[in-house]
Amino acid sequence: MHTLTPPSCFSGASTHRLSLPGPIQAVKLKPVAVTRVRAGSMEPGRNNAVTSVEKATNIRWHDCPIRNIDRQNLLQQKGCVIWITGLSGSGKSTLACALSRELHYRGHLTYVLDGDNLRHGLNRDLSFKAEDRAENIRRVGEVAKLFADAGVICIASLISPYRKDRDACRSLVPQSTFIEVFMDFPLEICEARDPKGLYKLARTGKIKGFTGIDDPYEPPLNCEIVLQPENGKCPSPQTMAEQVVSYLQQNGFLHS
Ligand SMILES: Nc1ncnc2c1ncn2[C@@H]1O[C@H](COP(=O)(O)OS(=O)(=O)O)[C@@H](OP(=O)(O)O)[C@H]1O
Ligand SMILES: Nc1ncnc2c1ncn2[C@@H]1O[C@H](COP(=O)(O)OP(=O)(O)O)[C@@H](O)[C@H]1O
Numbered sequence: 001m002h003t004l005t006p007p008s009c010f011s012g013a014s015t016h017r018l019s020l021p022g023p024i025q026a027v028k029l030k031p032v033a034v035t036r037v038r039a040g041s042m043e044p045g046r047n048n049a050v051t052s053v054e055k056a057t058n059i060r061w062h063d064c065p066i067r068n069i070d071r072q073n074l075l076q077q078k079g080c081v082i083w084i085t086g087l088s089g090s091g092k093s094t095l096a097c098a099l100s101r102e103l104h105y106r107g108h109l110t111y112v113l114d115g116d117n118l119r120h121g122l123n124r125d126l127s128f129k130a131e132d133r134a135e136n137i138r139r140v141g142e143v144a145k146l147f148a149d150a151g152v153i154c155i156a157s158l159i160s161p162y163r164k165d166r167d168a169c170r171s172l173v174p175q176s177t178f179i180e181v182f183m184d185f186p187l188e189i190c191e192a193r194d195p196k197g198l199y200k201l202a203r204t205g206k207i208k209g210f211t212g213i214d215d216p217y218e219p220p221l222n223c224e225i226v227l228q229p230e231n232g233k234c235p236s237p238q239t240m241a242e243q244v245v246s247y248l249q250q251n252g253f254l255h256s
Contacts, residue, residue, distance in 0.1 A: 086183025
């Protein structure tokens, strides 16, 4: 027997039958307080119903009775976007994975959106020219917004070299739920690592427009977390992950 919390459209405690394959299963439902909102609103305050609809007409936002706050209560965490930016080889993916693991072991739901990985699917049609990078980041920003709205701690790790593209993603989600993490490691460190041999190819002109070599990287001016070498040494991924976890704890993202 499973115990489920019903959406607000169910009234009171009762036993419902769900149609599932196999034997009929009785499911005991508990009543739960669900926040009600104005029709037509998605999040109080900002960024709500109308985004990216310039080309579509005659469309309407449809509200769901289960809302962000309900999902957050269920998950005992506040959904957010942790946006990790930095040069290739600066440790973005490594930090994303270390952070996801650390939070997972503490009982929190995370999901990693990694630039390299998404370019195998969702963003496979995009190159590395500036407008394609912008579109890459726009799409990932929109997906990250959905994860955060689902109550998930969404960790996006992309070079995201342009400030305006990162700021556009920031503006998609409620204030304070976009946490920009700058991997502030110098090119020399990243290039010395070169795990995929891409810097070598860029230096010999076999890759054109490689970030940090012949394409720009604009460091954040005002981000939430800056990770840097300490005494000339790069902190371990675990140490940096703990730094981000501390930020989440101090800012009320982890309820338990
Ligand atoms: N020209 C050029 N410039 C930068 N990076 C390049 C390029 N060509 C391929 N790669 C590989 O693509 C990975 C970066 O993808 P992103 O989606 O994060 O890039 S961006 O945010 O759109 O700039 C990046 O992965 P990371 O090394 O993990 O950062 C590279 O492996
Ligand atoms: N904190 C760290 N200390 C030492 N090496 C690291 C650290 N973080 C990442 N690395 C190594 O640096 C290389 C690049 O890391 P990666 O996470 O792939 O960077 P990015 O995603 O920014 O390209 C990998 O070989 C990785 O093992």
